Amino acid sequence: MKPVVLLIGADKGGVGKTTVTRTVLDYLASKNMPTRAFDAEHPRGTLKRFHPGSTVIDITDVADQMRMLDTLHSSDVKVSVIDIRAGLLSGTLQALTDVGFFDMVKGGEFNFGLLHVVGPSVASLDEISEVLPLAEDKHYFVVKNFINETSFFEWNPDVYKSYFKMLKNAVEVNVPKLNEMAYEQVELAGVPFQTFVDNRNPQGMPGNYSLVLRGYVRTWLNQIKAEYDRVGLVDRLST
Amino acid sequence: MQRITCAAIVASVHARTGKTLLSRVLADYVMLSGENPMIFDTDALEQTLSASFPTESLVVDIDQVRDQMRLFDNLAAASDDSRVVDLSHLAFRKFFNLMRDTDFIPEARSAGIEPVIFYITNHDRRSLEEGCLLLDRFADCTVVVVDNGYLRQPTSITRQTSDYRTLRAHDLRLGMPALDAVAATVIEEDPLLSLAEVLRQPMRPSVDDGDLVGQARAAIRSWVIRLFREVHRLNELMDARLAAEPIPPPWTPSPSRSNA
Numbered sequence A: 001m002k003p004v005v006l007l008i009g010a011d012k013g014g015v016g017k018t019t020v021t022r023t024v025l026d027y028l029a030s031k032n033m034p035t036r037a038f039d040a041e042h043p044r045g046t047l048k049r050f051h052p053g054s055t056v057i058d059i060t061d062v063a064d065q066m067r068m069l070d071t072l073h074s075s076d077v078k079v080s081v082i083d084i085r086a087g088l089l090s091g092t093l094q095a096l097t098d099v100g101f102f103d104m105v106k107g108g109e110f111n112f113g114l115l116h117v118v119g120p121s122v123a124s125l126d127e128i129s130e131v132l133p134l135a136e137d138k139h140y141f142v143v144k145n146f147i148n149e150t151s152f153f154e155w156n157p158d159v160y161k162s163y164f165k166m167l168k169n170a171v172e173v174n175v176p177k178l179n180e181m182a183y184e185q186v187e188l189a190g191v192p193f194q195t196f197v198d199n200r201n202p203q204g205m206p207g208n209y210s211l212v213l214r215g216y217v218r219t220w221l222n223q224i225k226a227e228y229d230r231v232g233l234v235d236r237l238s239t
Numbered sequence B: 001m002q003r004i005t006c007a008a009i010v011a012s013v014h015a016r017t018g019k020t021l022l023s024r025v026l027a028d029y030v031m032l033s034g035e036n037p038m039i040f041d042t043d044a045l046e047q048t049l050s051a052s053f054p055t056e057s058l059v060v061d062i063d064q065v066r067d068q069m070r071l072f073d074n075l076a077a078a079s080d081d082s083r084v085v086d087l088s089h090l091a092f093r094k095f096f097n098l099m100r101d102t103d104f105i106p107e108a109r110s111a112g113i114e115p116v117i118f119y120i121t122n123h124d125r126r127s128l129e130e131g132c133l134l135l136d137r138f139a140d141c142t143v144v145v146v147d148n149g150y151l152r153q154p155t156s157i158t159r160q161t162s163d164y165r166t167l168r169a170h171d172l173r174l175g176m177p178a179l180d181a182v183a184a185t186v187i188e189e190d191p192l193l194s195l196a197e198v199l200r201q202p203m204r205p206s207v208d209d210g211d212l213v214g215q216a217r218a219a220i221r222s223w224v225i226r227l228f229r230e231v232h233r234l235n236e237l238m239d240a241r242l243a244a245e246p247i248p249p250p251w252t253p254s255p256s257r258s259n260a
Helices: A017-030 A046-050 A062-069 A089-098 A101-106 A122-135 A157-165 A180-189 A193-197 A211-230 A233-238 B019-032 B048-052 B065-075 B089-101 B104-110 B125-137 B162-168 B181-189 B195-200 B212-244
Strands: A004-009 A035-039 A079-083 A111-118 A139-145 A171-175 B006-011 B038-041 B057-059 B083-086 B114-121 B142-148 B173-176
Touching: A004 A017, A004 A089, A004 A233, A017 A035, A017 A046, A017 A079, A017 A111, A017 A139, A017 A171, A017 A193, A017 A211, A017 A233, A035 A046, A089 A101, A089 A122, A101 A111, A111 A122, A111 A233, A139 A233, A171 A211, A180 A193, A180 A211, A180 B065, A193 A211, A211 A233, A211 B065, A211 B089, A211 B104, B006 B019, B006 B089, B019 B048, B019 B083, B019 B114, B019 B195, B019 B212, B038 B048, B038 B065, B048 B057, B057 B065, B065 B083, B065 B089, B065 B104, B089 B104, B089 B125, B104 B114, B114 B125, B114 B212, B125 B142, B125 B162, B142 B212, B173 B212, B181 B212, B195 B212
Parallel strands: A004 A079, A004 A111, A035 A079, A111 A139, A139 A171, B006 B083, B006 B114, B038 B057, B038 B083, B114 B142, B142 B173
Antiparallel strands: none
16 A cells, blocks of 8 residues: 555634544544554644644644655555644645655655545635645545534535535535534543543543443444545545 | 343333333332332423432433433443333433444443333334334343233234234233223322332221222232232343343443444
C-alpha cells in the first residue's frame, strides 16, 4: 500500500475538525488500518488529549513539515492523519503544493485525501470556493458536521448545488448529531469514542461509563462508520 | 425469582392490559421471598405502580436521557436484589430500542442479572404481531408470554394467524387468572394493599353475603395464591434452564461490532 496522507481541516473554527478526526481514527482502526496521527493545533494539541500517541506539529514550520512528510516512506504505518488547525487549511494546501507534495501524489508516489469540515454558515460556502482550486484532482470530501447542531444549514440549496457543481470529484459526507450528554461525557473521559463504547478508561482499565451513554455513542459511531463505508473512504485512499 | 437475580420487564403494546398489576404481583412475590427489589415505574404521568411502592420505586421518564441512565444503568448493575420494570405502553418502543442499542442484555448478564421480558398479549392482532417481533428481536433474551384471563380473548379468525400460533407455541408462558371485577376494583383503589400481606392473613371460615369487602379479599387471596403458584412454577423452570445453560463469561464488546 502506498503511503496515504489524510488532511482534516477547515478555515473556520468551531466546526468540529477534531471530532471528525477522532471518528476517522476510530474508523480506520476498525478497518485494521494503523495510523499516525498529527495534531496541528500547535501548541495546544486538542487531539492529543484523546489520542495521546498523536504528534503535535506546527504545520507552518518547515522542520515539522519534514518530520511528517520525510517519514512517509520510512514509516511502517502507512496512513498519516493530520488534524489541521483552524484557519490553516488553505495555507497548508499551499505549503504542500510549494514543497512539491502534490506532484508526488500525481506521480503515484503517495495517496492524498482532504476532509473539509464545513459549518452551517454561508462563510463555509465561500471557504469551499477558496479551497476548490487547491482541491482539484484530489480525493476531496466535504464533511457536513451535524454533531453540534440541531438544525443545519442556512445555505440556500440552489447556491449550495452551484458550488458543488464546480467540484467534480467532491464527495459529501454527513456526520450525524450525537446526544449532548453523551458527547460531554466522552469529552470528560478524554478517550477515543470507541474506547468509551468499550468502557475503558485512558489507562485501558475497565471504565465506569453509563451503559446508556455508551449506547448512544455506539449507535452514532456505527452511523458514521457506515457513512465512511458509503463514500468508500478506505477504497479511495488505497487506490 | 428466588435463586436468580432477575430483571423482570413487564410490557404490552396497549394500555389496560394488566402490566401494572402483574408488576405489583411480581414485586410482592419477590418481597415475600425476602428480597428488596428495585422497582421502576415508567409511567411518569400516572405513576400507578409507584403509588403501591412509594419508598421502593423510582419513577422514570423514558424520554429523558438522565432517566434512561437511572433506569438502564441501575438495571444492569450487579446486585442480589431483583428488579421489576412496569413498562408503560407509551414507553414500549423507546425502551426496547434502548435495550438493543445499549447492548443491555450481555452487559446485564455479565453483572449476574438475567433480563426477563413478560409480554402481555390480548385479542388485538397488533399485540400478537408485536409479540412475535419481540421474540425475533430479542431471541437471546428470556421472554415469557403472558395470557391475562381478564382480557378479551382473540377471535377464532385471529387464532388462525401465524402470529397467534407462534406465541401460543412459545414454551415460556404465564397465565394470569381472571380477577373478579369487585376484587380488581379493591386492588386498584387501594394501591398500598400488599398482596403478600393478604396471603399472610388467616382466611375467615365464611364470608357473609353482604360483606363485599370480605368477599373481595377472599377473591384476591385466591387469585394471588394461583398467580404466585404460576410465578413460582415459571421461576423453577427458568432456574433449571439457567443451571443447564450457565451465564456466559463477562462480556467484552467488540470494537468492530456492526450496527444492529
